[in-house]
Amino acid sequence: MNTYYPVGQTVFFDSASANDKICAIAVTSLSGHLVGIYTTIRTLTFTSVYGKVVTASGIMPPPFTVPDDTDHNQKDAHVATIDGTDDFVVVWTSNTTGNYLTWIRRFRVVEDGRVIPVSATAQLSNSGGDHMAPRVVFLPVEKLFLVIWISVHNHDVQYRYVACSETDGSFENITDIATLNDTVDRDYFSTDLDICNDKTLSLCVINTPTCVIAALKRSHNEVGVYEILRPESGHAIQQNLPVYQVDNISKFDIGYDSRGSVKIVYVHTGSSPVYGDTLVENNLPQATGGPLQLNQLYQPCGRPVIVPVVNIAPPAGAFASAGINYLVGWEIDGTGCFFNRFNADFFALGGETGINSNDAATDNLRLCITDNQIAAVFQASKNEALHLGENAGILMHVYYLP
Numbered sequence: 001m002n003t004y005y006p007v008g009q010t011v012f013f014d015s016a017s018a019n020d021k022i023c024a025i026a027v028t029s030l031s032g033h034l035v036g037i038y039t040t041i042r043t044l045t046f047t048s049v050y051g052k053v054v055t056a057s058g059i060m061p062p063p064f065t066v067p068d069d070t071d072h073n074q075k076d077a078h079v080a081t082i083d084g085t086d087d088f089v090v091v092w093t094s095n096t097t098g099n100y101l102t103w104i105r106r107f108r109v110v111e112d113g114r115v116i117p118v119s120a121t122a123q124l125s126n127s128g129g130d131h132m133a134p135r136v137v138f139l140p141v142e143k144l145f146l147v148i149w150i151s152v153h154n155h156d157v158q159y160r161y162v163a164c165s166e167t168d169g170s171f172e173n174i175t176d177i178a179t180l181n182d183t184v185d186r187d188y189f190s191t192d193l194d195i196c197n198d199k200t201l202s203l204c205v206i207n208t209p210t211c212v213i214a215a216l217k218r219s220h221n222e223v224g225v226y227e228i229l230r231p232e233s234g235h236a237i238q239q240n241l242p243v244y245q246v247d248n249i250s251k252f253d254i255g256y257d258s259r260g261s262v263k264i265v266y267v268h269t270g271s272s273p274v275y276g277d278t279l280v281e282n283n284l285p286q287a288t289g290g291p292l293q294l295n296q297l298y299q300p301c302g303r304p305v306i307v308p309v310v311n312i313a314p315p316a317g318a319f320a321s322a323g324i325n326y327l328v329g330w331e332i333d334g335t336g337c338f339f340n341r342f343n344a345d346f347f348a349l350g351g352e353t354g355i356n357s358n359d360a361a362t363d364n365l366r367l368c369i370t371d372n373q374i375a376a377v378f379q380a381s382k383n384e385a386l387h388l389g390e391n392a393g394i395l396m397h398v399y400y401l402p
Helices: none
Strands: 008-014 021-027 034-041 047-054 074-081 087-094 101-109 115-117 131-139 144-151 156-164 171-173 203-207 211-219 222-229 238-240 249-257 261-268 275-279 301-309 325-332 336-343 353-355 363-369 373-380 393-400
Touching: 008 034, 008 047, 021 074, 021 363, 021 373, 034 074, 034 393, 047 074, 047 087, 087 131, 087 144, 101 131, 101 144, 131 203, 131 211, 144 203, 203 249, 211 249, 211 261, 222 249, 222 261, 261 301, 261 325, 301 363, 325 363, 325 373, 336 363, 336 373
Parallel strands: 074 131, 249 301
Antiparallel strands: 008 393, 021 034, 034 047, 074 087, 087 101, 101 115, 131 144, 144 156, 156 171, 203 211, 211 222, 222 238, 249 261, 261 275, 301 325, 325 336, 336 353, 363 373, 373 393
């Protein structure tokens, strides 16, 4: 499916708050609308979660508010689209009750580009203590959502499966809250946690044909990788995959390879290139040769992201079986953001592209791809030569695929 997002660089969102932060972006399955979720200061007291849509035809309606209670602080949001529809869900953390809890809400992009809520806000975590950084993935065959988050109160990682009613939009807990059977880096356990903007911590979750894969940092030298199987009799079963070991790992991201493995891109702490490698899955060995450096411009890189290149409207549950490749993006401090396209062996398929390189504050890149366009959404202080409000806003740059 082709899309017609405005080509070139445009303002995605800008305000006078000096605190506009991108959280996540996604493309709806049915029509190919781009959905961006971000935070900004609503009043002098509260930061709230908002969304903005760029329709497949290029229309840019006004932003919408994600929570139905904005008189508290919300942050660290994530989005998942629902196969075969223009619906999506957003998860976030909010201190509505005094503690930070995790929440979910479902939305729909209607024909004229407006976004309407089709559910009320539902609480995911328990009420005791603080629960941070929810991440969500949709399972198209089972029509379920797997949500995972950090429990600061219990010093563990928790998750559960939920379903959303097609009649009244209510959410139903399919499993009880489960605890990840492993230890993770203690730096996760803080109410200051904001993985969307953090430069060293990651919490990744992706769907595969047989299970959900989650990945977190176990230590400064280890990434824990976990299979969370489809729910059975109200329970979610976890299996620990081999730990990925790399010295001084910092920010990372993962993506699914339909050959049956999971890809990882990462940087080390300090001055580091971007590396790509294959994680172990289903007892398959790692790819021979180890990690490959991905950036061509040799500068210190940060916060890499990886996006599989697949059709945006495949049949429900379908996964491309051949010719898979990836977009990988990253930031370079003081030089803007970059991305390139790679095959499943992390061989570059061309030269890398720089984004807004004249702005030293350009960073925190998000990428998505349709059948004919690539969209990059990122934070910046300037749009080319023009300063954004209070030197902090969110831009979008759209490219046609060659």
